[in-house]
Amino acid sequence: QSVLTQPPSVSAAPGQKVTISCSGSSSNIGTNYVSWYQQLPGTAPKILIYDSNKRSSGIPDRFSGSKSDTSATLDITGLQTGDEAGYYCGAWDSRLNVWVFGGGTKLTVL
Amino acid sequence: QVQLQESGPGLVKPSETLSLTCTVSGGSISSFYWSWIRQPPGKGLEWIAYINYGGNTNYNPSLKSRVTISVDTSKNQFSLKLRSVTAADTAVYYCAREQWRFLFDYWGQGRLVSVSS
Numbered sequence: 001q002s003v004l005t006q007p008p009s010v011s012a013a014p015g016q017k018v019t020i021s022c023s024g025s026s027s028n029i030g031t032n033y034v035s036w037y038q039q040l041p042g043t044a045p046k047i048l049i050y051d052s053n054k055r056s057s058g059i060p061d062r063f064s065g066s067k068s069d070t071s072a073t074l075d076i077t078g079l080q081t082g083d084e085a086g087y088y089c090g091a092w093d094s095r096l097n098v099w100v101f102g103g104g105t106k107l108t109v110l
Numbered sequence: 111q112v113q114l115q116e117s118g119p120g121l122v123k124p125s126e127t128l129s130l131t132c133t134v135s136g137g138s139i140s141s142f143y144w145s146w147i148r149q150p151p152g153k154g155l156e157w158i159a160y161i162n163y164g165g166n167t168n169y170n171p172s173l174k175s176r177v178t179i180s181v182d183t184s185k186n187q188f189s190l191k192l193r194s195v196t197a198a199d200t201a202v203y204y205c206a207r208e209q210w211r212f213l214f215d216y217w218g219q220g221r222l223v224s225v226s227s
Binding site: 002032033035037043044045046047050051056077088090092096098099100101102103104 | 154155217218220
């Protein structure tokens, strides 16, 4: 069971918007930086968002992040079939003294 | 452009030691932190440990008794040893560059290591 909680799957049609949530606690999301990673099938994770809402270099503005208290959210607008992937949130946990990740959310673009 | 490449055996017998090396190119290992992260088949990410060029380390408590991470700055490499492996250690092992407790910005392609007799 992951320390950060994400929905196992989300789906939407091309061109639509999807929101992926990531719920944590005061020792991780509440006090440390949140990052989001995209993992296309058969590939390594790739950084999308860091510091809760900053896009990594080359990431289109269709991807955006936010944080409120002990939860974070990744929004993807204008969905494309190429966005089908697993998405993971991550943060340092100051109480456990480890990096923690969400269990991952599989995005299906219908 | 920084690139990371994992190398090491893809098959390890139960109770033996898993050994992987990550070679960093396009940048010096003598800055930033360097991590190992694994992903069992069909499952999520688990952070294993980090090290910096000075040898400062931090381990996941769940694996700490079996893990050693080390760095060789002369070769621009860092390594992972996981002792007494079982089938539960079967996973894709990734090396990654860590901006300390901030994010992982570069990842290797991953090395699938299976534990089986």
